[in-house]
Amino acid sequence: MTRTYKSDVSASLHELASDLHEVGLIDKATMRHFDESCLTPIHEFTAEDIRKLREREQVSQTIFAAYLNVSKDSVSQWERGQKQPAGPSLKLLSLVERKGLSSIA
Amino acid sequence: MTRTYKSDVSASLHELASDLHEVGLIDKATMRHFDESCLTPIHEFTAEDIRKLREREQVSQTIFAAYLNVSKDSVSQWERGQKQPAGPSLKLLSLVERKGLSSIA
DNA sequence: CAATATATAGAACTTAGTTCTATATATCAA
């Protein structure tokens, strides 16, 4: 199964870098840049994007909201372009986009 | 590797329930209750909890913040009890707690 | 010494996220 390959590699790489850091072979700045370069870049989501994403996962706004731990009204507002998801919400939407709803169950 | 077993099961179960729903064998209400019962319950995090969690992952506030897609100041405020993480932030903290930082890379 | 990483502290600001009510359909069971 290749589905979790990426995160396992990330975990291993981080552990290696972390160990190298502890032993003093790489400094904190390098460690920081390493970590940040590992992070999947996060993009904006249009109202349309969000609705498509939710429909791809075949769930109602209520269920989608429950997965993200936000209110159903928030999801509704996102999909109508009345509110823009920010910070941590964008992160969760990115995770769902890349790894599916069940990855954040 | 057992690390992703849980989410694979979740995915499969959701797909099965989803198919049963499409075929009309279970209604939307049941589908909703099914999905919500699948979600890992989310609890509050004290300032201490968050600091411990971050230290377990061996990263600075800055890096931790980058993973969650929040500002470093927010993490600092959480750890000092000045602000309480809410909704989507709590969800991300729960994911990190259960599956590790790399699971949300 | 100078520069950077890390973390605390506090203040001011913006707006995301919540909650509430109302409206409208569709589905489903009695």
Next chain:
DNA sequence: TTGATATATAGAACTAAGTTCTATATATTG
């Protein structure tokens, strides 16, 4: 048919999360 529920839109009002900024302090590193 009727009543109850699921789903979704709409708008208003409120709270506080999250952001950004500045200042301070310490430790580390070139």
